Amino acid sequence: MAYSDKVIDHYNNPRNVGSLDKKDKNVGTGLVGAPECGDVMKLQMKINPETRVIEEAKFKTFGCGSAIASSSLATEWVRGKTVEEALAIKNTDIVRELSLPPVKIHCSVLAEDAIKAAISDWKQKAGESKPAAVEAATPAHS
Amino acid sequence: MAVKLPIYFDNHATTQVDPRVVDAMLPYFNEKFGNAASRNHAFGWSAEEGVEEARAQVARLINATPKEIVITSGATESDNLAIKGVAAMYREKGNHIITQVTEHKAVLDTCKRLEKEGYEVTYLPVEKDGRINLDDLRRAITPKTILITIMYANNEIGVIQPIAEIGKIAKEKGIFFHVDGVQAIGKVPVDVQKDGIDLLSISAHKLYGPKGVGALYVRRKNPRVQLTALIDGGGHERGMRSGTLNVPGIVGLGKACDLCREEMAEESARLAGLRDRLKNGIMGKLDETFINGSMEHRLPHNINISFAYVEGESLLMGINDIAVSSGSACTSATLEPSYVLKALGVGEDLAHTSIRFGLGRFNTIEEVDYVTDRVVETVERLRELSPLYEMAKEEGVDVSKMNWKTA
Numbered sequence: 018m019a020y021s022d023k024v025i026d027h028y029n030n031p032r033n034v035g036s037l038d039k040k041d042k043n044v045g046t047g048l049v050g051a052p053e054c055g056d057v058m059k060l061q062m063k064i065n066p067e068t069r070v071i072e073e074a075k076f077k078t079f080g081c082g083s084a085i086a087s088s089s090l091a092t093e094w095v096r097g098k099t100v101e102e103a104l105a106i107k108n109t110d111i112v113r114e115l116s117l118p119p120v121k122i123h124c125s126v127l128a129e130d131a132i133k134a135a136i137s138d139w140k141q142k143a144g145e146s147k148p149a150a151v152e153a154a155t156p157a158h159s
Numbered sequence: 160m161a162v163k164l165p166i167y168f169d170n171h172a173t174t175q176v177d178p179r180v181v182d183a184m185l186p187y188f189n190e191k192f193g194n195a196a197s198r199n200h201a202f203g204w205s206a207e208e209g210v211e212e213a214r215a216q217v218a219r220l221i222n223a224t225p226k227e228i229v230i231t232s233g234a235t236e237s238d239n240l241a242i243k244g245v246a247a248m249y250r251e252k253g254n255h256i257i258t259q260v261t262e263h264k265a266v267l268d269t270c271k272r273l274e275k276e277g278y279e280v281t282y283l284p285v286e287k288d289g290r291i292n293l294d295d296l297r298r299a300i301t302p303k304t305i306l307i308t309i310m311y312a313n314n315e316i317g318v319i320q321p322i323a324e325i326g327k328i329a330k331e332k333g334i335f336f337h338v339d340g341v342q343a344i345g346k347v348p349v350d351v352q353k354d355g356i357d358l359l360s361i362s363a364h365k366l367y368g369p370k371g372v373g374a375l376y377v378r379r380k381n382p383r384v385q386l387t388a389l390i391d392g393g394g395h396e397r398g399m400r401s402g403t404l405n406v407p408g409i410v411g412l413g414k415a416c417d418l419c420r421e422e423m424a425e426e427s428a429r430l431a432g433l434r435d436r437l438k439n440g441i442m443g444k445l446d447e448t449f450i451n452g453s454m455e456h457r458l459p460h461n462i463n464i465s466f467a468y469v470e471g472e473s474l475l476m477g478i479n480d481i482a483v484s485s486g487s488a489c490t491s492a493t494l495e496p497s498y499v500l501k502a503l504g505v506g507e508d509l510a511h512t513s514i515r516f517g518l519g520r521f522n523t524i525e526e527v528d529y530v531t532d533r534v535v536e537t538v539e540r541l542r543e544l545s546p547l548y549e550m551a552k553e554e555g556v557d558v559s560k561m562n563w564k565t566a
C-alpha cells in the first residue's frame with residue numbers, strides 16, 4: 018500500500034513520543050485497542066485544572082503506520098486546546114489530514130477514542146467523573 | 160560489495176526469472192513462434208520439440224515420465240484440476256477428501272467449493288510445529304475417502320509435511336495422494352516415486368521461471384490416475400487440459416526445472432547458510448523474538464519470525480527498502496491475521512508481529528547483513544514507540560493477560 022507523505026512523515030518523525038506520570042492527578046491516560054486486533058494506543062495529556070488547557074500530550078502506539086501517524090497527529094492537535102475543544106476532534110478530521118484510505122479508517126477511530134479515554138480518565142481523577150464514553154483498558158496484574 | 164536497493168527477500172511470493180531461462184525462452188517468441196499443435200509444418204514441429212523437451216525436463220526433476228506431465232497455467236489451476244478432476248472422476252467410488260488447515264487457498268477454496276456440491280472434506284489440524292499428525296490422518300480415512308491432498312511445504316512458514324509417510328498411508332488404503340509441491344520443488348528433493356505421490360502441482364514462477372505457467376504430474380501406473388478435465392476444447396494435453404500451449408512459457412518452465420535439478424544441492428546449502436546467518440543475526444540482537452513453525456522440517460530458504468510488541472505492517476514500513484511479507488492483519492484486505500499462524504496456535508497478538516523472509520538464488524551475504532541491521536534497528540525504534548513493550552519491560556505487566564476491552 019502506498020502511504021501519504023504525511024503518514025510517512027509522522028512515522029519517520031513521530032511527535033511527542035513518550036509517557037507522562039499516570040499517577041499525577043493532572044494527567045489523563047487513555048489506553049485503547051487490543052493486541053489481538055493488532056493495535057493499541059496509549060495517549061496521555063497533562064491538563065491545567067484552572068484553564069482546562071492541555072499543556073502536554075504524549076503517545077505510544079502498537080499498530081500500523083497509519084495508527085502511529087494518527088496518534089502522533091492527535092498529540093499535536095490536542096496540545097494548547099481546552100478539554101472541550103479536544104473532545105470536538107473527529108476521526109474524520111484525522112482521515113482528511115492524513116489522507117487515510119478506507120481500510121485505515123479504524124486507525125483514526127482509535128485515535129479519537131484515545132483522546133476521549135484520556136480526557137475521561139482526567140475528569141474522573143478531577144472528580145468531574147461523568148460516565149466514561151470510552152474506558153481505558155485495565156491492566157490485570159497477575 | 161555495496162548492496163543494491165531495494166532488496167528482494169520475498170521469494171515465496173515469486174522469484175526473479177533466471178537470465179538463462181529468459182535466454183531459453185526468447186527463440187520461441189521469435190523464429191520458433193509456431194503452434195505446437197500444428198502437425199504438418201516446420202513451425203509447428205520446432206514448437207512441439209521445445210514443449211516436449213520441457214516436459215522431459217520437468218519430469219526429470221521429480222522422477223516422473225514426460226507423459227505424466229500435464230501443462231497448466233500455474234499451480235492454482237493444477238490444484239483445481241487435481242482435486243476437482245479426481246472428485247468428478249471418482250464420484251461413484253466416494254465423496255470424501257482429506258486436506259489440512261494450512262494449505263494454500265488454491266486447495267482450501269477448491270475443497271470448499273466441492274463441499275457445496277455435496278462432497279465431504281476433512282481439514283486436519285496441525286501441531287504447534289506446523290505438521291499434521293499421522294494418527295489424525297489415519298483416523299480421518301473412511302471407505303468413502305478418494306483423495307488426500309497435503310502440501311509439500313508451506314508458503315508462509317516453510318514447514319515440510321511428512322510426505323513420504325502420508326504417501327505410504329495413502330497407498331495402503333488405495334487412496335489417491337495429491338501434493339501441492341509449489342514451494343518445495345527445485346528447493347528440496349521431491350521424488351514422486353519415493354514420496355508416493357500420485358498428483359503433484361508445480362508452478363514455474365516459484366522456481367525462477369516465468370509466471371502463468373505450471374504443470375500437474377498425473378501418475379500413469381501403480382495406480383493410474385484419471386481426471387475429469389476442467390477445460391474442454393481441442394483436446395490438448397491428452398484431453399486433460401485443452402488450449403493452445405504457451406510455448407515460450409513452457410520452455411521457460413522446463414529450463415527452470417533443469418537448472419534447479421543441476422544446482423539444487425549446492426544452492427540449498429548456500430541458502431540455508433544465509434538463512435541461519437539472518438536468523439542468528441536478528442535473534443541474537445533482539446529479545447522476545449519467536450520462530451514460527453518447525454526448524455527441523457523446514458525449507459532451507461525460509462524463516463518466519465514474530466517480533467513481540469511490534470506490529471508487522473509498521474515494521475514493513477520501516478524497512479521499506481526490503482521486500483518481505485507479514486502475517487499482520489493490517490497488511491491483509493480482511494484485517495484478519497494469518498490463518499496459517501493461527502492454525503499453529505500462535506496467539507493473535509504475536510501473529511500480528513510476524514515477518515516472513517524468503518531467500519532466493521540471487522541473494523547475497525551482504526544483503527543478509529544489511530537486512531539484519533535494518534530489521535534490528537527498526538524493531539528497536541518501534542519498541543520505543545510501543546506501549547506494550549513499555550508495559551512489559553518497565554511495569555512488568557503480562558500484556559497477554561490484560562483485560563482488553565475490544566470494541
Ligand SMILES: Cc1ncc(COP(=O)(O)O)c(C=O)c1O
Pocket residue numbers: 171172232233234235236263265310312313314339341342361362363364371372373
Ligand atoms: C503453496 C502454493 N500453492 C499454490 C500457489 C499458486 O500458484 P500459482 O501462482 O502458480 O497459481 C502458490 C503461490 O502463491 C503457493 O505458494
Ligand code: FES
Pocket residue numbers: 054055056079080081082083084120121123124488489
Ligand atoms: S492498526 Fe491495523 S490497520 Fe492500522
